[in-house]
Amino acid sequence: MTEIPVDKLKDVFDLLMERIHAGKQVLQIDADEFWSVPRDQAYDVYSKPQDLTIGALSDSWSYLEDMLSDPDRVVGYGFVWLSEVLRAIGDETVS
Secondary structure, eight states: OOOOOHHHHHHHHHHHHHHHHTTOSSOOOSOOEEEEOOHHHHTOTTSOOOOOEEEEHHHHHHHHHHHHHOGGGOOTTHHHHHHHHHHHHHHHHOO
């Protein structure tokens, strides 16, 4: 089990956002579609995933924007959509 203090997670996120914000106002991600691994298979590292699906960053971002426009639409799965977007940003900004 991994324990992640929420306040430290926020600090790390803020630090990373400051780094990106200092350089750009809009991030452009070259890719849109990505492989998605179902949750029950993603953490079973002793078995090869069998049911890969295709996700789209544009969809994930759209769902997140929907939550911004209507806070009643906020759902915990938003962390999954956010992780997909953050992964793409991380892959694009690796230096």
